[in-house]
Amino acid sequence: MTYTRPTNYKTRQSQHVLDYMASLGDRHVTVSQIARHFIDKGAAIGQTTIYRQLEKLVSLGRIRKYTHGEGGGACYQYVAGIACVEHFHLKCEDCGELIHLDCELLDEIERHLLAEHEFQINALKTVFYGKCGICRQKELNT
């Protein structure tokens, strides 16, 4: 692996972005959500800076980037430790909500696919599309 380790000056902005990501735990956010957060807080950070900070944090392994496409744009998520790798996501096709799913069934899926189908699933990239409970309720009431 030949890549140049990014420089990492400590600035107000870089600190704030990392702190904010960490404060979210394992919840994921988009760039525009991050930007809005700092605007609301009264300490706006330029979008360009956010993009560049996130890029650095990704290459440092501090956060993870998901390209779920579908409108909203990329999502970023803080990496707390090693345990955070084992997650799948559900995305509602109606409301766009991205649901973070932690469930032991998923270990079973992973094990099964590998054992029976020789397929090693990438939990980071895999997203289950469908309809969330809230939107299903709404539809039933129509």
Place this chain on the structure above:
Amino acid sequence: MTYTRPTNYKTRQSQHVLDYMASLGDRHVTVSQIARHFIDKGAAIGQTTIYRQLEKLVSLGRIRKYTHGEGGGACYQYVAGIACVEHFHLKCEDCGELIHLDCELLDEIERHLLAEHEFQINALKTVFYGKCGICRQKELNT
């Protein structure tokens, strides 16, 4: 499953898009590649039309959409066979192979997500990303 079947007039453009997708077998293409194809052929189709046709074909299950993200934009791929509605798909991130998975575990996943997480999965749209057996072998031999 309650969704409104899209209308499907037979027009020159709609026919050409479907025929072209089918002619590619399981290779995937982007919208701009499709557009270029028809321009080169001397029978250009408006980009808007291509987008709208692809959207219909996706909802009919005739083609599949991948949001690889990473610049290029979404990829589309023809789905051969009607039986594809009944199962899930695995896509190898290394070789791009699309694997059709027929396995009772999937019913279980579907049931579990609905019962425990109130989430109704859409099998047409959901793709499991990961690494296929062949590519895993290759990697192990390196």
Place this chain on the structure above:
DNA sequence: TTGCGTGCAAAGGTTTTGCATGGCA
């Protein structure tokens, strides 16, 4: 002082939308 970090503005892409026209059924 040095050179990275910042952020505005503008550019680059992809995808969506408005609207008048064309064409299938």
Place this chain on the structure above:
DNA sequence: TGCCATGCAAAACCTTTGCACGCAA
């Protein structure tokens, strides 16, 4: 004839780039 389909242009987005200035080390 009644709609849907088409496609141009423009808009809406997300993301990247250019460049001058700010600021950490």
